[in-house]
Amino acid sequence: MTEKNFIPSRSKRLFYKGLFRLFPNLYWQSYKQKSLDLGLDRLYLILSFDCDTSEDIVAAEQIHNWMLERGLKATYAVPGKQLLEGKEAYRQIADSGGDFINHGARPHTEWRDSRYYSITFYNQLPVEEVIDDIRRGHEMIGEVIGQPPVGFRAPHFGHFQKPSQLALLYSVLGDLDYQYATTTVPWFAREFGPARHTDDMWEFPLSGSYKSPLRILDSWGYLESYGQVRVSERYSQLFIATIDALVSTDIPGILNMYVDPAHVYKNEGFFNAIEHTVAKNVPMLQYADLLELLKQQ
Numbered sequence: 001m002t003e004k005n006f007i008p009s010r011s012k013r014l015f016y017k018g019l020f021r022l023f024p025n026l027y028w029q030s031y032k033q034k035s036l037d038l039g040l041d042r043l044y045l046i047l048s049f050d051c052d053t054s055e056d057i058v059a060a061e062q063i064h065n066w067m068l069e070r071g072l073k074a075t076y077a078v079p080g081k082q083l084l085e086g087k088e089a090y091r092q093i094a095d096s097g098g099d100f101i102n103h104g105a106r107p108h109t110e111w112r113d114s115r116y117y118s119i120t121f122y123n124q125l126p127v128e129e130v131i132d133d134i135r136r137g138h139e140m141i142g143e144v145i146g147q148p149p150v151g152f153r154a155p156h157f158g159h160f161q162k163p164s165q166l167a168l169l170y171s172v173l174g175d176l177d178y179q180y181a182t183t184t185v186p187w188f189a190r191e192f193g194p195a196r197h198t199d200d201m202w203e204f205p206l207s208g209s210y211k212s213p214l215r216i217l218d219s220w221g222y223l224e225s226y227g228q229v230r231v232s233e234r235y236s237q238l239f240i241a242t243i244d245a246l247v248s249t250d251i252p253g254i255l256n257m258y259v260d261p262a263h264v265y266k267n268e269g270f271f272n273a274i275e276h277t278v279a280k281n282v283p284m285l286q287y288a289d290l291l292e293l294l295k296q297q
């Protein structure tokens with residue numbers, strides 16, 4: 001049985017984006033019901049860091065230490081190639097509470113002509129190479145961190161969203177005894193809510209902002225430019241506005257946000273947004289905490 005694609009046609013996508021921009025509450029009320037059905041009765045934030053470049057090593061270390069001083073924990077998605085390059089730093093992060101998910105083995109970016117280019121797209125690789133990349137990513141985390149991961153996110157996951165592609169991932173992950181993937185775009189949440197459990201595998205879609213719930217709120221989408229890989233002020237403004245709107249309208253669920261550390265570690269707004277989240281009493285979880293919460297239901 002093939003499942004219907006949760007990303008609708010282009011015309012429907014434009015329709016929904018326009019509709020929710022005007023009436024965000026229409027989106028969030030349906031999201032709220034799905035969260036309540038899962039037993040989630042308050043809002044949580046999960047922050048994960050996509051460490052695709054060499055600069056992310058020092059950036060991740062700095063952010064991790066800043067968070068550690070405040071008793072906050074995050075999750076790290078580091079391709080095997082980068083994990084080896086930043087071995088000491090990442091091991092230290094893991095030893096002091098950072099959680100690591102499998103993000104494949106091959107590098108995800110390449111520096112050319114004074115800018116980064118994305119490389120390694122699963123939709124462009126033969127199936128055997130995708131399977132091999134997941135398995136090697138798994139082994140490399142075990143080797144560097146010393147503990148095998150139980151969660152996964154595909155490289156440039158937005159390009160690997162078809163039900164058949166997700167089914168492939170879940171079957172490889174199932175063989176490795178994984179408990180979850182967090183590899184889907186916000187359209188998945190529109191269909192299934194903040195989490196979905198099928199065939200012994202949880203999926204946690206990434207989140208958008210309050211007024212653009214279907215557009216992923218990541219640092220890539222809000223860069224100054226590709227040459228100047230720093231996030232613009234718009235990013236933290238949207239982050240804070242989203243926390244405020246959801247808290248004030250009492251929407252429970254999971255804000256599943258990911259950023260590239262190098263894009264934000266010199267941006268004061270990013271740290272303000274985290275402090276703001278804490279001040280608003282929105283607990284920050286790691287995926288393992290979330291799994292525990294969901295299993296209690």
Ligand SMILES: [Zn+2]
Nearest residue numbers: 050052108155
């Ligand atoms: Zn990546």
